[in-house]
Amino acid sequence: MKDSKFNYLELKGVTISYLGSLKSDKVLLFLGRNNSHKNSIPLQELLNRLILDGYLLVWTKERTQLISEFLEEKSKKVVSFLDRIHGPQERPIKVWTLRFVRGLILIFHPSKWNYFIHWVFVRQINGQNQVIRKVIQTLGENKSIFILSNSAGGITASALANLPTINGIICFGYPFKHPDKGEEGYRTNCLKDIQKPFLIIQGANDEYGGKEVPHRYVLSPCIEFEFVEATHEYENLSADDWARVTHKIETLLQTK
Helix, strand or coil: CCCCCEEEEEEECCEEEEEECCCCCCEEECCCCCHHHHHHHHHHHHHHHHHHCCCCCEEEEEHHHHHHHHHHCHHHHEEEHHHHHHHHCCCHHHHHHHHHHHHHHHHCCCHHHHHHHHHHHHCHHHHHHHHHHHHHHHEEEEEEEEEECCCCCHHHHHHCCCCCCCCEEEEEEECCCCCCCCCCCCHHHHHHHCCCCCCEEECCCCCCCCCHHHCCCCCCCCCCEEEECCCCCCCCCCCHHHHHHHHHHHHCCCCC
């Protein structure tokens, strides 16, 4: 993906990045993690392959997401320092220290203060849903749209699955439950009402939900699982697992 030539469009405060021809009737709307730099290498390779197959790949970024990435970049040294002192695990003292530091960074960048207001008063998932709905409407009714999601992007995708122009959804590593928190309804409530093909490629040892999830939650019969030997990152998939995954994806993309 690094070597690909991205194109950009602006839509009511949303930056749309895309690869491929806008005239293509085959669209993959990519909904990734909040931390896009964590997208795995296998997923990047898959996206490259789909571009070559003639798909129009579309990403969206709200201004608040761009500012979030700015804050991540500016606080890298602090994160590294906290990891050395407290270890790599997420702990309350690390979370609150990092929030304080990023708050200070925002104070010295007035042009980005709207991000702080958004962070305090607006639920991120609901806000992203509205943005993606605008993008889907803009793409038009004559497109064959599939959503390709990764981790937290799957939560947004599940809330949009039943829109008329969505043909199906693929999710790598659905985050059923945060390993350090209790059950959170916004992660799984939509999954029982899915009416479109929904393929979830899940690591058998995923810390956000492994092989136990089909029996733990009430899920729509439209949801299909493909389990692979991996954690939430699925960085080192075997050739056999990757062959099964790509075959399942190609089969789903042929659904009309």
